[in-house]
Amino acid sequence: MSKGLLIVLSGPSGVGKGTVCTALRSQVPDLVYSVSATTRSPRAGEVDGVNYFFKTREQFLEMIEHDQLLEYAEYVGNYYGTPRDFVEKTLAEGKDIILEIEVQGALKVKEKFPDGIFVFLMPPSLDELKDRIKGRGTESQDTIDHRMSVAVDEINLLQHYDYAVVNDKIELACERIQSIITAEHCKIRK
Numbered sequence: 738m739s740k741g742l743l744i745v746l747s748g749p750s751g752v753g754k755g756t757v758c759t760a761l762r763s764q765v766p767d768l769v770y771s772v773s774a775t776t777r778s779p780r781a782g783e784v785d786g787v788n789y790f791f792k793t794r795e796q797f798l799e800m801i802e803h804d805q806l807l808e809y810a811e812y813v814g815n816y817y818g819t820p821r822d823f824v825e826k827t828l829a830e831g832k833d834i835i836l837e838i839e840v841q842g843a844l845k846v847k848e849k850f851p852d853g854i855f856v857f858l859m860p861p862s863l864d865e866l867k868d869r870i871k872g873r874g875t876e877s878q879d880t881i882d883h884r885m886s887v888a889v890d891e892i893n894l895l896q897h898y899d900y901a902v903v904n905d906k907i908e909l910a911c912e913r914i915q916s917i918i919t920a921e922h923c924k925i926r927k
């Protein structure tokens with residue numbers, strides 16, 4: 738059995754990674770989603786084990802110590818990381834898996850999985866990005882400012898990715914990512 742594809746979707750906070758990923762998963766039910774661990778507090782409506790595995794800082798450091806994370810990063814004051822076993826098991830079963838992670842983590846995954854597919858989701862403009870983070874209503878003004886300042890550095894790392902997809906309209910961004918996945922399945926890997 739051939740291994741599944743490892744797809745990494747990243748891009749600045751508020752660009753719409755979660756929204757696009759949710760739409761994509763409803764259209765591609767076989768696509769497996771990697772649930773991350775984080776030390777961030779849950780937002781209203783977020784469920785442990787579904788949106789994230791919510792951890793204390795001590796629990797997260799223990800996961801690092803026991804090499805349970807494929808990658809992790811400290812982002813705007815919290816830790817975020819990808820549980821390793823689940824990703825490896827899913828790929829070994831021949832299934833495609835998508836990781837929705839920020840840029841530092843994506844670059845670490847690229848070192849370990851150079852054959853992964855790295856997709857950067859772009860906002861139509863920085864003004865639109867700011868409106869989207871604000872409009873979501875989940876972050877304080879300080880956190881929005883911090884995330885926006887990181888966003889500029891993140892966009893500057895675009896050249897490390899295989900694909901750039903503009904999230905102008907959710908359905909169009911989904912279609913583009915589906916086309917990328919289809920093309921990657923047809924690729925002759927040497």
Ligand SMILES: Nc1ncnc2c1ncn2[C@@H]1O[C@H](COP(=O)(O)OP(=O)(O)OP(=O)(O)O)[C@@H](O)[C@H]1O
Nearest residue numbers: 749750751752753754755756869873904905906907
């Ligand atoms: N194409 C789009 N057009 C307009 N609004 C959008 C679009 N895509 C997402 N949004 C909205 O932008 C906001 C941020 O989206 P989302 O939470 O999916 O971003 P994210 O990249 O996952 O953010 P984070 O990295 O902070 O988790 C949400 O309110 C969402 O409804």
Ligand SMILES: Nc1nc2c(ncn2[C@@H]2O[C@H](COP(=O)(O)O)[C@@H](O)[C@H]2O)c(=O)[nH]1
Nearest residue numbers: 750773774809810817818819837838839842
């Ligand atoms: N490096 C990683 N980044 C991750 C992971 N899971 C999520 N993220 C990214 O963190 C930021 C902030 O997320 P939020 O839910 O607090 O808005 C965002 O860019 C996520 O994509 C992970 O496992 N590793």
